[in-house]
Amino acid sequence: KAGVTQTPRYLIKTRGQQVTLSCSPISGHRSVSWYQQTPGQGLQFLFEYFSETQRNKGNFPGRFSGRQFSNSRSEMNVSTLELGDSALYLCASTLTSGKEAFFGQGTRLTVV
């Protein structure tokens, strides 16, 4: 059974640009969550999507947005990039009734 797949693995962007990250969940998992990991803040919840609807949202500015498609694949978008957005962005998928989240390998975003 394939795991959670995130693309791309690495990305370098310039301040002010926007970026889109992609996540394909484990087959059969309908919930997709996104997390940001930075050295100073640890792992922080961004948002969760279920059945193409945002179900939970963390404390991040509106520059961070996401969406989910009918096949449960999800994308995360960050607009007007700032240096502080440099981080490892992790996607996790969960069974509909489960609490255990299974993570992808992450996308390392560097903003210069």
Place this chain on the structure above:
Amino acid sequence: DQQVKQNSPSLSVQEGRISILNCDYTNSMFDYFLWYKKYPAEGPTFLISISSIKDKNEDGRFTVFLNKSAKHLSLHIVPSQPGDSAVYFCAASGRETSGSRLTFGEGTQLTVNP
């Protein structure tokens, strides 16, 4: 407000001995707890979980203990192996939230010496 805290940034143990990683939480609405292991530049790997209706859950070399009155949980790894060297994260989920939303601790770097 750090709702999940792992007060030990690092832990070093000898191969074959027990590793005990600790985690404290403050939010009484948390009702499900998980442990993850993470290698650099990779995503966290789920290890073991426990519901608040239990006080112990065991899976092979890994056992998680939950003390609700103290708002404390711990992960025991017996026997410890060099391959267990990684960062371990404690995470919690609350009953007030539908779906999956995990609050993570800061992590503990475990080093198992051969």
